[in-house]
Amino acid sequence: MVGNMGNIFEKVWGTAKEFLGAKAPKAEEKEAAANGEYRGFTKKKHNIIPENNLFSISSSEIERKTHENDITPTGIKEFDQLIKDGGLEQGSSILISGGTGTGKTTFILQSMHNCSKERSLKCIYISFEEDPKKIKGHMKKNYGWDFEALEKSGTFAIVKVDPLDVARDVEQIFLEKHGELKIRLEKIRLPFLPDIIALDSLSALSIAFTEEENYRKYITELFQSLVHMNCISYVISETEQDPRIYSRTGVEEFLADGVIVLYNLKKQGKRENEIEVLKLRSSSHHKGRVPYRITTKGILIGQG
Ligand SMILES: Nc1ncnc2c1ncn2[C@@H]1O[C@H](COP(=O)(O)OP(=O)(O)OP(=O)(O)O)[C@@H](O)[C@H]1O
Numbered sequence: 342m343v344g345n346m347g348n349i350f351e352k353v354w355g356t357a358k359e360f361l362g363a364k365a366p367k368a369e370e371k372e373a374a375a376n377g378e379y380r381g382f383t384k385k386k387h388n389i390i391p392e393n394n395l396f397s398i399s400s401s402e403i404e405r406k407t408h409e410n411d412i413t414p415t416g417i418k419e420f421d422q423l424i425k426d427g428g429l430e431q432g433s434s435i436l437i438s439g440g441t442g443t444g445k446t447t448f449i450l451q452s453m454h455n456c457s458k459e460r461s462l463k464c465i466y467i468s469f470e471e472d473p474k475k476i477k478g479h480m481k482k483n484y485g486w487d488f489e490a491l492e493k494s495g496t497f498a499i500v501k502v503d504p505l506d507v508a509r510d511v512e513q514i515f516l517e518k519h520g521e522l523k524i525r526l527e528k529i530r531l532p533f534l535p536d537i538i539a540l541d542s543l544s545a546l547s548i549a550f551t552e553e554e555n556y557r558k559y560i561t562e563l564f565q566s567l568v569h570m571n572c573i574s575y576v577i578s579e580t581e582q583d584p585r586i587y588s589r590t591g592v593e594e595f596l597a598d599g600v601i602v603l604y605n606l607k608k609q610g611k612r613e614n615e616i617e618v619l620k621l622r623s624s625s626h627h628k629g630r631v632p633y634r635i636t637t638k639g640i641l642i643g644q645g
């Protein structure tokens with residue numbers, strides 16, 4: 342048993358020292374690690390991130406930027422008017438749920454475009470599906486938003502992550518550790534500490550996992566990492582066109598500080614879009630659905 346744990350430790354240490362830049366462990370530390378007590382690893386079950394971060398951003402960097410509880414307008418004026426505070430709280434995670442083609446990606450990139458262009462807020466869009474070039478091309482063609490220029494100005498970046506790489510890593514850890522997540526995963530490399538980050542989409546990530554339980558544990562860690570970065574994080578979930586369930590496992594909407602739903606409804610034979618702030622822990626907000634349209638200027642709320 343201990344011999345086996347020793348092997349695992351060598352493997353874990355190999356990964357950990359890269360991140361910690363620490364000296365090789367002593368015998369007693371190896372023993373402690375075998376008992377799950379080594380200081381480099383958290384004792385909390387199912388926690389894979391000793392520093393609470395799945396992203397390549399150091400804690401000291403995050404501490405330098407402390408805007409805790411600050412309110413940041415989304416940059417979509419009519420949407421901000423639905424919220425009493427007039428925006429979203431730094432450090433909050435917002436789930437955007439909706440059917441295919443309802444404008445989830447447009448909503449997020451509209452917010453990022455406006456925040457980055459008008460207030461120089463730093464935005465990172467993580468794509469689990471679409472090719473970054475294609476996304477930028479569509480945004481330019483459909484709405485005239487020049488993300489290439491924003492990238493050059495250093496306030497915007499798109500990071501492409503293959504969901505299969507993430508899932509394979511996590512599931513390998515489960516196989517080796519009999520269900521306990523204690524080994525560090527490869528971090529998602531970010532070019533800078535963002536004010537706003539988006540993950541598009543959790544649905545693409547979830548289908549890469551063979552076991553739903555593994556996905557659940559991973560996203561629990563993911564939400565913790567997002568909170569730790571103290572930015573506004575949008576996570577997208579693909580649902581039915583008139584959803585009653587807002588995410589794959591239900592854990593996502595429980596973990597999120599806010600849930601925004603984009604509906605595509607059939608009314609008298611016609612399709613109409615409506616948006617709803619279903620939950621927002623940071624502020625009171627308009628209750629109920631509000632119509633919106635997608636136009637050459639992006640999402641236009643409240644003008645049916
Ligand atoms: N200029 C425009 N005017 C009107 N509608 C547009 C315009 N540009 C794009 N659209 C519509 O926006 C929708 C796509 O929006 P978007 O890609 O943001 O949706 P999504 O919810 O992210 O979709 P998916 O589920 O594929 O990820 C399409 O239905 C498209 O027809």
Ligand SMILES: [Mg+2]
Nearest residue numbers: 445446447541
């Ligand atoms: Mg999309």
